[in-house]
Amino acid sequence: MSDVDTWDLLFERGDLSKHEVRHSEAAALEPGQVRLAVERFGVTAVTAAYAMFGDSPLRFFDVFPAPEGFGRVPVWGFARVVESRAADVAEGSRFFGLLPMSSHHTVTPEVVDGGFVDAGQQAVPHDWYRTYDSADPDELDDRRALLHPLFPCSFTLADLIGKQVAAGVKSVVITSASSKTAIGLADLLARVDGVVVTGVTSDEHKAFTSGLGLYDTVLAYDELGVDVASSPTVFVDFTNSEERMRAVYRHAGGELTTTLLAGFTHPSTSFAPPELGDPQPQPYFTPVVEQQVMAETGVDAYRRDYREAETRFLIGSRSWLDVQRGSGPEAIADAYRAVLAGEQPPSAGAVLTP
Numbered sequence: 438m439s440d441v442d443t444w445d446l447l448f449e450r451g452d453l454s455k456h457e458v459r460h461s462e463a464a465a466l467e468p469g470q471v472r473l474a475v476e477r478f479g480v481t482a483v484t485a486a487y488a489m490f491g492d493s494p495l496r497f498f499d500v501f502p503a504p505e506g507f508g509r510v511p512v513w514g515f516a517r518v519v520e521s522r523a524a525d526v527a528e529g530s531r532f533f534g535l536l537p538m539s540s541h542h543t544v545t546p547e548v549v550d551g552g553f554v555d556a557g558q559q560a561v562p563h564d565w566y567r568t569y570d571s572a573d574p575d576e577l578d579d580r581r582a583l584l585h586p587l588f589p590c591s592f593t594l595a596d597l598i599g600k601q602v603a604a605g606v607k608s609v610v611i612t613s614a615s616s617k618t619a620i621g622l623a624d625l626l627a628r629v630d631g632v633v634v635t636g637v638t639s640d641e642h643k644a645f646t647s648g649l650g651l652y653d654t655v656l657a658y659d660e661l662g663v664d665v666a667s668s669p670t671v672f673v674d675f676t677n678s679e680e681r682m683r684a685v686y687r688h689a690g691g692e693l694t695t696t697l698l699a700g701f702t703h704p705s706t707s708f709a710p711p712e713l714g715d716p717q718p719q720p721y722f723t724p725v726v727e728q729q730v731m732a733e734t735g736v737d738a739y740r741r742d743y744r745e746a747e748t749r750f751l752i753g754s755r756s757w758l759d760v761q762r763g764s765g766p767e768a769i770a771d772a773y774r775a776v777l778a779g780e781q782p783p784s785a786g787a788v789l790t791p
Contacts, residue, residue, distance in 0.1 A: 444460045446766045447503055447507040447509060469522060471526050471543070473518060474541055477788055478582055479513060481617060481776060482617075487510055491510070512538055513533070514582045516531070516532055517529065517530070517532075518530045533572040534555075544557060563722075565724035583760070587617050590723040591620075591625060593723060594721070606669045608633040609670065610637065612678075614652060615642035619675050637658060658681060658684060663688050669694050672695070672696045673699055674718070696717070699721040762787075766791070
């Protein structure tokens with residue numbers, strides 16, 4: 438490969454809105470390595486969270502090394518093998534996993550059932566981020582690029598809440614209800630009998646969220662009142678905003694049984710749980726929970742149920758999610774800055790190709 442074939446999109450650590458595109462010559466592969474051509478990936482609120490937490494203890498900027506003062510923001514998407522020195526990974530094969538905002542990415546695959554784990558990647562907080570799943574092309578790929586990184590959180594939350602409903606919980610309050618992970622959770626909870634689901638969102642997103650038809654009630658944050666929780670309630674926060682969490686606590690009173698911190702639609706420099714009183718907020722880390730559920734139900738059963746639920750959700754998203762496509766580093770940078778600034782509408786998602 439020549440130096441015009443490969444490039445990295447870099448963002449300044451001191452100002453995450455500023456970027457550079459740097460071209461570089463692709464290094465020769467070592468034995469056991471594979472070169473991936475990045476094919477397409479989604480840019481969502483989780484992309485902004487990875488950037489905001491790039492220098493936090495989670496160290497997302499250490500995942501894909503960059504020159505001093507810069508970071509490469511991780512994204513989730515599809516890539517194809519264009520060069521292989523690994524005996525068990527063929528050129529032309531296609532995978533889904535964590536990728537840099539770059540034209541290419543080199544991995545050291547250890548083959549596992551359904552794909553491979555990158556043995557050369559040691560900087561991620563969990564093996565979940567090192568795993569690349571085999572991925573044959575299909576018509577849902579753009580939607581999968583956007584929603585597949587998010588739906589495991591929705592799916593495992595719905596499983597947990599379903600068990601709590603069976604134990605007596607009567608309602609669920611979900612903040613940032615217009616976010617894609619919250620919509621996935623609401624879609625699953627709409628199929629659970631005996632639970633009332635209240636979505637809380639901004640004024641500007643209330644009409645969209647109500648129009649989904651998935652929540653029993655949709656409130657703007659300034660409409661929160663004492664009737665938001667009148668029975669045993671699980672509170673799922675996707676905001677990471679202490680102010681908005683406090684508002685729910687103020688109005689829900691003693692009805693809250695569990696509070697789960699599951700998202701970062703309003704990323705701050707801290708991800709530590711705020712002091713809100715009882716119930717104490719519990720950080721929700723999807724990779725660990727998913728691993729626990731697999732151990733309880735069996736890997737094959739979990740994967741079967743998950744695939745069925747995700748496919749149904751992806752198909753259903755055609756009614757509310759507009760996929761916006763772009764190509765090239767400048768389009769990628771523009772899409773990233775839009776989610777970083779909170780400017781991407783909930784009804785849209787950006788899918789980019791290098």
